[in-house]
Amino acid sequence: MNTKYIDLIEQTYFFPQDEFTLNGDYLQFHGIDLQELIVKYGSPLKFTYLPKISENIGRAKNWFANAIEKNGYQGKYHYCYCTKSSHFQHVLHEALKNNIHIETSSAFDINIVEQLKSVGKIKDDTFVICNGFKRAQYIENIGRLINNGHRNCIPIIDNYEEIDLLSDVIEDDFQVGIRIASEEEPKFEFYTSRLGIGYKNIVPFYENQIKNNEKVELKMLHFFINTGIRDNAYYWNELVKCLKVYVRLKKICPSLDSLNIGGGFPIKNSLAFEYDYQYMIDEIINQINITCAEANVPVPHIFTEFGSFTVGESGGAIYEILYQKQQNDREKWNMIDSSFITTLPDTWAINKRFIMLPINRWNDEYERVLLGGLTCDSDDYYNSEQNMNAIYLPKYKRDKPLYIGFFNTGAYQETIGGYGGLQHCLIPQPKHVLIDRDEEGNLVTSLFNPQQKAEDLLKILGYGTAGITNKKQQETDFVSKQ
Structure with a gap:
């Protein structure tokens, strides 16, 4: 019986695709080893894959050149x-x-x-x-x-x-x-x-x-x-x-x-x-x-x-499933280590759907779940994917971490979410990683912005740093495993 997550995807879609491939049990995006990105930078994180911007501009220019000639x-x-x-x-x-x-x-x-x-x-x-x-x-x-x-x-x-x-x-x-x-x-x-x-x-x-x-x-x-x-x-x-x-x-x-x-x-x-x-x-x-x-x-x-066509497909967000809550006999809530309202506001504001896939454990059995954010707001959830009636992910196991990625999120989400400012329920903004390629085509990553700390938010709120007394608190990423 085909009960693995990889079986579900292969039966539902044509897979792999140009930007999505597997390396063993791990998802790759445009050849980026996403598991390695998690190991290096932790979760939650956002990333921008810069070469995709130039690629889409080139595609559009070619389409227009073809149409003009035709x-x-x-x-x-x-x-x-x-x-x-x-x-x-x-x-x-x-x-x-x-x-x-x-x-x-x-x-x-x-x-x-x-x-x-x-x-x-x-x-x-x-x-x-x-x-x-x-x-x-x-x-x-x-x-x-x-x-x-x-x-x-x-x-x-x-x-x-x-x-x-x-x-x-x-x-x-x-x-x-x-x-x-x-x-x-x-x-x-x-x-x-x-x-x-x-x-x-x-x-x-x-x-x-x-x-x-x-x-x-x-x-x-x-x-x-x-x-x-x-x-x-x-x-x-x-x-x-x-x-x-x-x-x-x-x-x-x-x-x-x-x-x-x-x-x-x-x-x-x-x-x-x-x-x-x-x-x-x-x-x-x-x-x-x-x-x-x-x-x-x-x-x-x-x-x-x-706008979105230029930059949208260059962006992604990665979260860890922290915990699973069985709220009734039918609904399982997988809780992510961030907030949809603050990091992917279009999912909440206009019910926009992005491509969502697990980063690891593709050969595990899958289950139907709902995704919940960390804020105390009832609207902080993600409950379906485009062209599907439910979300399916590898089964939650406490001893086997599960990471998920949202892809093609590069347009509007940072500005609408108030990049660098206050976030709902003071959930900190994730770190942001830039990904490029050098002249030989090798991937190069750099940290564009670290995750917000308590002192950043308190300063905006007018408290300065007086409310921070624990040095360790300033240096520890919120719900992040480095």
Whole structure:
């Protein structure tokens, strides 16, 4: 009878897969020996595998290059990284190795851009696409960046006042884009996005505020929908409406030469994940080609803003199962040595599912369980995997430690979770490990940030270090076995 965990996985999915393989009884991720990582750094821990960032950027560029060649498309393609997905220096440094551009969301993003320019990571020809509702500091920072010579900074106009606000702080002429306020999917609680300007108002807005404004030139139309790039009627309908606006504008605005189709490529969230990226890109390019040909206008240069797709699949989190609680005749709770609310907040906030697999004991018998976090909050749990009705793990045994990994967690989790700040129930933030490869392809690991200590949290709370009297307490990782 096939009762081992490895049997369950092989019967349910195609396994092994490109990024997931086994070395004996232990799981490997992109060739990383995860058990060795645990032995070296302990648990809980988070890690970022930097080469995956460059790999995904390269994949997207190739897909667009193929589609442009296949369709005889005359415009260029520009890949932008959406910084809000992860602002960390190591992420930006890795992404910018690939001749890409940047999309920003708020004032402090511009400070990051300026720092990256100062060390040569961002060049003068790098596009900086400035999205979001622009408060005074954001306006001021955009003005400073453009006034200091970064002409490829393009503010995307979100409301009717931003043209005047930008004109007040920018000394010379400048380029802008306009964001379309797309209609939301029918299941949403509201009809139209709060961001941007409505379809029917864009042409009048251009004619009233930009057409005769000698200081402002319209370069880009920006299109994005919440659900991302999906092969469904809703996405294609919104894209067609966007293209109709583009050709109307292009006929009266010669300077308009770019279409930003935003982001929203899904990332792998299950071993059964399927998505035909090349087909979607081919069809998008084809639709733009057809629409522009019918309207007899030149095709636009294409910009995308990929955030989760860029960085999501580079991240992972590892926990140890501390204890099993049998709460009734059916439910077994495996308690992890951290908190889902603080370390993987999307699992709690939007019921997002990540790939979850054990790190060790793949040849042991399995059982159905629920996963619980350490906080005293009833919402601190993880109860299912994508495409499965339950969680199955190797059977809990007190004398045989079990470690589990959550994969493709690299987007948003640190910033939403409040990296380096207070955590729910004062559960400390795990240590964070960076994983790279040297010129020979060998794995290189380094500790980016240690696990939070009591003194870190007390200082934030205003206690300073007066509440710490035990030296050993400062030096011991919370529920961690080194």
